[in-house]
Amino acid sequence: MTPEPPPTRPFVLISAAMSVDGHIDDTSPERLLLSCAEDFDRVDALRAECDAILVGAGTLRADDPRLEVRGAARREARVARGLPEHLLKVVLAGHGGLSAELRLWHSGGPKLVLAPDAAVPGLRAELGALAEVVGTGVELDPARALDALAARGVRRLMVEGGGAIQSLFLTAGLVDEIQLAVAPFFVGEAAAPRFAPAVGKPFPQDAAHRMTLLGAEPLGDMVVLRYAARRADASRVTAADLGWMRVAIDLSRQCPPSESAYSVGAVVVAADGTEIARGFSRESGDDKVHAEESALGKIDLADPRLRTATIYSTLEPCSVRASRPSPCAELIRSAGIGRVVLAWREPALFVADCQGVELLEQSGATVVETPTLAEEARAVNAHLV
Structure with missing residues (x-):
């Protein structure tokens, strides 16, 4: 065990x-x-x-x-x-x-x-x-x-x-x-x-x-x-990270079904472990809304906690959007969130080459993957992958 x-x-x-x-x-x-x-x-x-x-x-x-x-x-x-x-x-x-x-x-x-x-x-x-x-x-x-x-x-x-x-x-x-x-x-x-x-x-x-x-x-x-004050290793996956990713996976199960978009959950968490906001794809009946977009839309972007917060997403944040002015990777960067934890990379089904991780890292963010939970996150989208 x-x-x-x-x-x-x-x-x-x-x-x-x-x-x-x-x-x-x-x-x-x-x-x-x-x-x-x-x-x-x-x-x-x-x-x-x-x-x-x-x-x-x-x-x-x-x-x-x-x-x-x-x-x-x-x-x-x-x-x-x-x-x-x-x-x-x-x-x-x-x-x-x-x-x-x-x-x-x-x-x-x-x-x-x-x-x-x-x-x-x-x-x-x-x-x-x-x-x-x-x-x-x-x-x-x-x-x-x-x-x-x-x-x-x-x-x-x-x-x-x-x-x-x-x-x-x-x-x-x-x-x-x-x-x-x-x-x-x-x-x-x-x-x-x-x-x-x-x-x-x-x-x-x-x-x-x-x-x-x-x-x-x-x-x-x-x-x-x-x-x-803390200078922690932001690239290390902690027990708390796994716990919050499971919360995000549970959120992804709440997404209305779709044959043309992934079901994704996202949670924004302050450095002290306090949840700031959560969201999931197609929340509130909007077929175009993404999980990260939904969560960030509930936040006062002047909140100083965002500078040291982590956003957990079950899927790599998107790097291109046809339905919105800004992709989710850009929304995260604009919010000032410097740490992103994701469960799995976006496959080349709807987007040929998602560059969400690269865009975030170029902006100075630390991106961490949780491979132990990737299969659980993918299972929510088994009908697509």
């Missing part, structure tokens, strides 16, 4: 606020408030969209946070969507020394502590039934931490700090997005904690590998910068 693929690791979002000179706190004993009221509300909304929230033990000791979704309406909306009212609250600890009196342990929702194996017995003795404690090997391994969260059904993780934890995930190449709120003042203390300080390991996001700016939003007297 073919073994089941391991659960997909969570989408990792770093959320942080810093001063203009890059500090996330000052050296005073009181916590420095960097965010404005509007930004606190934004962060609460972000939390409500996640499955888990993670901080380091140092942040837990210094700030004693509850890590709650504060808005009651947002918690109710989570329950209405079938999610737990409270997030899974995760602490990364390099060693023991986590007081059982900290407010986190007595707030809502389950708690998980991830630590090097050597620290696990002491932490279990300190915390008892207040939290589950799991080892990550000899070191505090962020990749194994994500595997542990994936096994618990976490799909979207929010990392809130502190700086060392931010650097731990960033230097490991495990961060998908950064949302960085910049406060309009200087801390001016060299010893003050910084956002993502140097930890002796290189950051994948260096001057030669710049991050993609997803947006810059004024908020109160601050500005929130959003960056796509």
